[in-house]
Amino acid sequence: MSELKFAYWIPNKSSGLLLSKIPQRTDWTFQGNKRYMQTAEKVGFEYALFPARYFNAIGEEQLEPITLASALASVTEKITLITAVHPGLHHPAIIAKMVANLDHITEGRAAINIVSGWYKQEFTGFGEPWLDHDERYRRSEEFIEVLKQLWTEERTTYKGDFYRINEAPLKPKPKRKPPIFQGGNSKAAKEMAARVSDWYFMNGNTLEGFQSQIEEVKALAAKEGREVKFAANGFVIVRDTEEEALQVLRDIIDNADEQAVKSFQEKVKQAQGMWSNSKKEDLIQYNDGFKTGLVGTAEQVAERIIELKQIGIDLVLTGFLHYEEELQVFGEKVIPLVRKLEKQVNVLS
Structure with missing residues (x-):
């Protein structure tokens, strides 16, 4: 069994990863993210996910x-850069070209995360049509099909409901076909992942919830003659004792930005979004990251990560309160423990 991969959310937003008023030692600027990415490379992270938001809560x-x-590509050597893109706000041919360029800059380290969209104002605010939920995923699937053709075929002709491409070239091609990530909890999202995506991102959930999603998407992919890899999101709080870690979690929740959380909750319900049934304390970390249970000592978090691997998760996507120190702590304390436990599990199996 291959080693579990680790990714982290790029903190490119001034409010960090939390809808909370708790102080965060996290720098969202280019210089801050340059420090974090170079640290992440040194301590064992293989992927970094760049989120996209245009109208902010x-x-x-x-x-x-x-x-x-693209800017961080020039100051890194190993880490794979996953950039989020919204079909409907971007044309797939232009994104295909941009990501192919990024793949050349990084010598094969570009990837893409297709975000079908849940925030209506980001579309209507820019004068773009707001599609029904399943139609947004249909558009995303066509978007991915166009990307793949442009990256692999000499000339692309595509006749879809959302995109029309006529004998379009793309040169240079990527060094290697950039991996395609996507998320979403709905039936439409799972079916799209089974047909066209390489990785399926799952938001925070219980082990049982993750396992159910994995089994469902695996079965759908098998019908298509395909395999999909699985990534799970989790917000990490590692402290010397479990009680210290749990207290930090309580502090985050107690200092919730109530207005921002309520606004976010209303928007996702309006869009039939993936967090429509999430509780308030989960929405504070708006990818349900607390649910995954990566809160405790380094040993407890490492053991939990092994449990995730054992149910079929291939990559853990992490987020932190204080990026200035916690990204490095996770890499230096948790990842080595995970590697040690992986070897033990492999010997036992």
């Missing part, structure tokens, strides 16, 4: 993902 500032990834 509490007026925070955010750096655009592809341009930020």
Whole structure:
């Protein structure tokens, strides 16, 4: 069994990863993210995910993902850069070209995360049509099909409901076909992952919940003659004792930005979004990251990660309160413990 991979959320937004007023030692600027990525490479992270947001819940500032990834590409050597893209706000041929360029800059370290969209204002605010939930996933699937053709075929002709491409070239091709990630909890999202995506991102969940999703998507992919890899999101709080870690979690929840959480909750319900049934304390970390249970001592978190691997998860996507120190702590304390436990599990199996 191959080693579990580790990724982290790029903190490219001035409010960090939390809808909470708790102080965060996290720098969202280019210089801050340069430090974090170079640290992440040194301590064992293989992937970094660049989120995209254009209309923000509490007026925070955010750096655009592809341009930020391109800048960070020049100061890194190993880490794979996953940039989020919204079909409907971008044309797939232009994104195919941009990501192919990024793949050349990084010598084969570019990847893409297709975000079908849940935030209506990001589309209507830019004068773009707001599609029904399943139609957004249909558009995303066509978007991915166009990407793949442009990356692999000499000339692309595509006649879809959302995109039309006529004998379009793309040169240079990527060094290797960039991996395609996507998320979503709905039936439409799972079916799309089974047909066209390489990786299926799952938001925070219980072990049983993750296992159910994995089994469902695996079965759907098998019908298509395909295999999909699985990634799980989890917000990490590692402290010297379990009680210290749990207290930090309580502090985050007790200091929730109630107005921002309520606004976010209303928006996802309006869009039939993946967090429509999430509780308030989960929405504070708006990818349900607390549910995954990566809270405790380094040993407890490492053991939990092994449990995730044992149910079929291939990559753990992490987020932190204080990036200034916690990204490095995770790499130096948790990842080595995971590697040690992986070897023990492999010997026993």
